[in-house]
Amino acid sequence: MTTDPAGLERHHEPPYLADVQVPARARVPGLALRIRVPGRKVQRLLAVAVLAMGLGITAATTVGLLSANHDRYALDAAPARAPAPQGQWAAAPSEAAAQRVPAPVFLTIPAIGVRTRLIRLGLTRSGALQVPRTTAVAGWYSDSPRPGAIGSAVIGGHVDSYVGPGIFFRLRLLHRGDRIYVRQANGRLAVFRVNAVRRYLKARFPTSEVYGPAPTAQLRLITCGGTFDPARGSYLSNVIVYATLTT
Numbered sequence: 001m002t003t004d005p006a007g008l009e010r011h012h013e014p015p016y017l018a019d020v021q022v023p024a025r026a027r028v029p030g031l032a033l034r035i036r037v038p039g040r041k042v043q044r045l046l047a048v049a050v051l052a053m054g055l056g057i058t059a060a061t062t063v064g065l066l067s068a069n070h071d072r073y074a075l076d077a078a079p080a081r082a083p084a085p086q087g088q089w090a091a092a093p094s095e096a097a098a099q100r101v102p103a104p105v106f107l108t109i110p111a112i113g114v115r116t117r118l119i120r121l122g123l124t125r126s127g128a129l130q131v132p133r134t135t136a137v138a139g140w141y142s143d144s145p146r147p148g149a150i151g152s153a154v155i156g157g158h159v160d161s162y163v164g165p166g167i168f169f170r171l172r173l174l175h176r177g178d179r180i181y182v183r184q185a186n187g188r189l190a191v192f193r194v195n196a197v198r199r200y201l202k203a204r205f206p207t208s209e210v211y212g213p214a215p216t217a218q219l220r221l222i223t224c225g226g227t228f229d230p231a232r233g234s235y236l237s238n239v240i241v242y243a244t245l246t247t
Contacts, residue, residue: 148190
């Protein structure tokens with residue numbers, strides 16, 4: 001996933017994480033989408049419209065939502081479940097077989113309605129993690145282990161943009177025990193079970209926990225979260241889902 005851990009370019013421009021240099025294979029401080037913020041006149045019109053409609057928006061959810069033109073969708077709306085994919089489950093890999101695990105091609109998270117192909121994410125010339133150019137897909141960091149291999153595989157995606165929710169908009173709604181399905185290139189499924197969902201300030205991003213070595217096959221899903229800062233045009237935190245391969 002060079003870098004202020006909070007600073008991504010807008011999703012429609014050449015994306016990169018902007019300026020903390022970290023060691024190779026563990027140098028990604030997290031995702032943070034910078035979104036367009038309407039001017040004061042537009043914000044006032046949006047605020048008047050919300051009041052006229054009688055919507056009860058709490059102070060916590062108001063921060064960043066109106067300024068990012070998010071009045072068209074609700075953070076706490078019930079997610080539509082996606083069907084679990086069918087197919088043979090991948091076996092737990094041995095250390096010797098780790099390099100033979102097929103590449104990931106598709107991600108399904110039934111509990112929050114996520115179904116997306118997976119693109120490959122590498123590093124930019126400045127040593128930062130590339131991010132998807134669109135909010136509609138997620139990406140696997142190809143310098144991390146393949147999902148289903150021993151180690152911490154990393155998949156990142158945007159939470160939203162100025163036009164609406166992103167692929168990981170509801171990531172924070174996952175719970176311990178929810179399943180995550182990664183379709184491999186050979187058609188088999190690497191099935192993970194959620195262990196924890198955590199939120200961290202970008203300044204305290206747990207790099208070693210996310211990108212460091214792990215003794216078993218694990219998965220990390222990363223997106224933005226917490227409070228939206230209109231002045232910076234980005235969220236102040238990251239949401240991280242920790243999951244372990246189910247056999």
